[in-house]
Amino acid sequence: MKHNQSSKQNQRIMRISETTLVIGTDIAKRNHVARAFNYRGIELGKRCLFTNDDNGLNNLIAWASSLQKEHGMNDIIMGVEPTGHYWFPLYHFMKCRGIEVVLINPHHVNKSKELDDNSPTKNDVKDAKVIGKLVIDGRYTKPQLPEGVYA
Numbered sequence: 001m002k003h004n005q006s007s008k009q010n011q012r013i014m015r016i017s018e019t020t021l022v023i024g025t026d027i028a029k030r031n032h033v034a035r036a037f038n039y040r041g042i043e044l045g046k047r048c049l050f051t052n053d054d055n056g057l058n059n060l061i062a063w064a065s066s067l068q069k070e071h072g073m074n075d076i077i078m079g080v081e082p083t084g085h086y087w088f089p090l091y092h093f094m095k096c097r098g099i100e101v102v103l104i105n106p107h108h109v110n111k112s113k114e115l116d117d118n119s120p121t122k123n124d125v126k127d128a129k130v131i132g133k134l135v136i137d138g139r140y141t142k143p144q145l146p147e148g149v150y151a
Contacts, residue, residue: 012138021073023064024132026124027052027083027090033124034060034078036067037132044071047125052086057093064099079104079135081127082143091143102140104131 016022021044022037034048048063050056064076076099080087083106091101113130114120134140 009138012140013136015138016077016136017075019073020075020077021064021068021071022132022135023076023078024128024130024135025078025080025090026127026131027080027087028124029086031124032056032060032090033128034063035125035128035132036064037136038071038073039136041133041136043129047128052089057090061097076100077102077135079131079140081106081109081131091145101143102135103143104134104140108134108139 016039018039020039022039023034024037025032025034030052032050032052034050036044036048038044045063045067048060050060050063068074068076078094078099078101080090080101081104094101109127109130110122112134113122113126116126116129116133
């Protein structure tokens with residue numbers, strides 16, 4: 001069945017339900033920022049600052065799990081703005097744990113950042129929020145990375 005862009009976006013929006021924890025993540029070279037939202041865009045808890053290593057990624061999982069339990073959610077979708085190659089460890093770490101990671105176009109983040117506070121300033125905490133809101137709006141793509149012998 002062939003789908004047009006509007007139909008695909010509607011499917012992505014319907015993917016997020018009342019029990020979905022949406023995490024927007026801004027990727028940097030060493031330190032990342034994550035913020036969590038419910039399906040309506042209401043922020044849940046405080047932001048999570050974590051590093052791009054095993055210890056930092058485990059801290060992210062612990063933070064997300066505590067928010068999941070606290071708010072009665074059973075599903076997680078994580079939005080990432082792909083910055084160079086720095087998002088690959090996060091993607092593979094989350095994929096191994098059954099958490100869906102989706103990509104947000106950096107151009108969309110740049111164009112959308114003024115919607116909340118009418119300011120063109122850019123910082124990691126603000127970007128994580130914009131990324132989360134774009135996931136809720138269905139403005140993401142699923143990564144198509146090679147697997148198996150092709151990887």
